[in-house]
Amino acid sequence: MSKILTNNEINQFKKDGAIFLKGKFDISWIKNLEKGIARDIKNPSPRFKSHTIEKGVPAYLEDYWTWDLVPEFKDFVFNSPYAKIASELMSAKKINLVMDNWFLREGGSKSSTPFHHDVSYFDMDGTMCVLWLPLQPTGKDEGVVWVKGSHLWNKLFLRVLFKDGHKVEGNECVIDGKKYELPPDILGNKDKYEFLQWDCELGDCVIFDMRCLHGTLSSSIPEKTLSRYTLRVAKEDAKISYVGDWTSYNYRKSMQDAGYKDGDPLGGKMFPVLYESI
Numbered sequence: 001m002s003k004i005l006t007n008n009e010i011n012q013f014k015k016d017g018a019i020f021l022k023g024k025f026d027i028s029w030i031k032n033l034e035k036g037i038a039r040d041i042k043n044p045s046p047r048f049k050s051h052t053i054e055k056g057v058p059a060y061l062e063d064y065w066t067w068d069l070v071p072e073f074k075d076f077v078f079n080s081p082y083a084k085i086a087s088e089l090m091s092a093k094k095i096n097l098v099m100d101n102w103f104l105r106e107g108g109s110k111s112s113t114p115f116h117h118d119v120s121y122f123d124m125d126g127t128m129c130v131l132w133l134p135l136q137p138t139g140k141d142e143g144v145v146w147v148k149g150s151h152l153w154n155k156l157f158l159r160v161l162f163k164d165g166h167k168v169e170g171n172e173c174v175i176d177g178k179k180y181e182l183p184p185d186i187l188g189n190k191d192k193y194e195f196l197q198w199d200c201e202l203g204d205c206v207i208f209d210m211r212c213l214h215g216t217l218s219s220s221i222p223e224k225t226l227s228r229y230t231l232r233v234a235k236e237d238a239k240i241s242y243v244g245d246w247t248s249y250n251y252r253k254s255m256q257d258a259g260y261k262d263g264d265p266l267g268g269k270m271f272p273v274l275y276e277s278i
């Protein structure tokens with residue numbers, strides 16, 4: 001299969017931790033994912049939630065781990081070019097699914113995304129990346145921004161709840177020799193960081209390293225409702241690694257019930273192979 005990305009793009013991803021890719025997804029994928037969100041909202045998973053505390057105001061909504069429930073998501077996960085693109089970015093021979101979700105910020109919603117990195121939310125260790133695919137044209141002040149190079153800080157930060165108030169979960173600790181720290185106050189020290197942010201047309205996306213910090217920087221509130229599909233995948237070095245209690249809510253139990261043990265490679269029903277080089 002021929003390469004989708006240039007060496008420059010791959011090197012830039014490795015250096016910056018996030019890369020903008022122009023027009024890599026056909027508009028039919030985008031329209032299908034939009035349909036998938038509409039379907040999911042009508043019949044959400046038990047994990048569906050609003051991050052907006054106040055009732056009766058425009059909300060910030062999310063559902064996750066729904067690829068197996070929504071046919072449009074399943075089709076994208078298995079048949080879109082993402083797994084191949086991810087294999088090129090991570091120099092991977094094999095790509096496994098980690099987890100999908102979608103976010104929808106209703107026009108006028110004041111709720112925002114806390115700065116966080118995705119690696120702390122998962123009971124997995126290894127090389128992973130995330131697709132952030134806007135389903136409407138999204139200006140660079142309307143989405144999230146990435147802290148350039150933060151994937152190389154060699155730090156792990158505690159998980160932050162997306163619910164208004166952005167509470168940090170758990171306390172600083174060391175687990176299996178890994179130190180989990182309080183996330184830095186990015187918004188209070190904007191001048192100390194370099195941010196990556198892009199205007200996205202339909203079909204454009206950002207792919208970022210699982211360790212790269214990202215969140216809402218601008219206080220501007222979207223006028224129109226904006227949604228994005230996000231998809232996390234792993235390289236062949238990834239293993240199950242049950243870490244702090246803060247990751248346990250919801251999906252730890254499903255993984256344990258399905259028989260996944262500490263140190264297991266990804267695979268099986270919950271983390272299927274999406275791409276393998278031949």
Ligand SMILES: O=C(O)CCC(=O)C(=O)O
Pocket residue numbers: 103104113118130132144214215228230
């Ligand atoms: O797009 C959003 O609203 C949040 C995305 C995000 O933070 C993530 O996928 O980790």
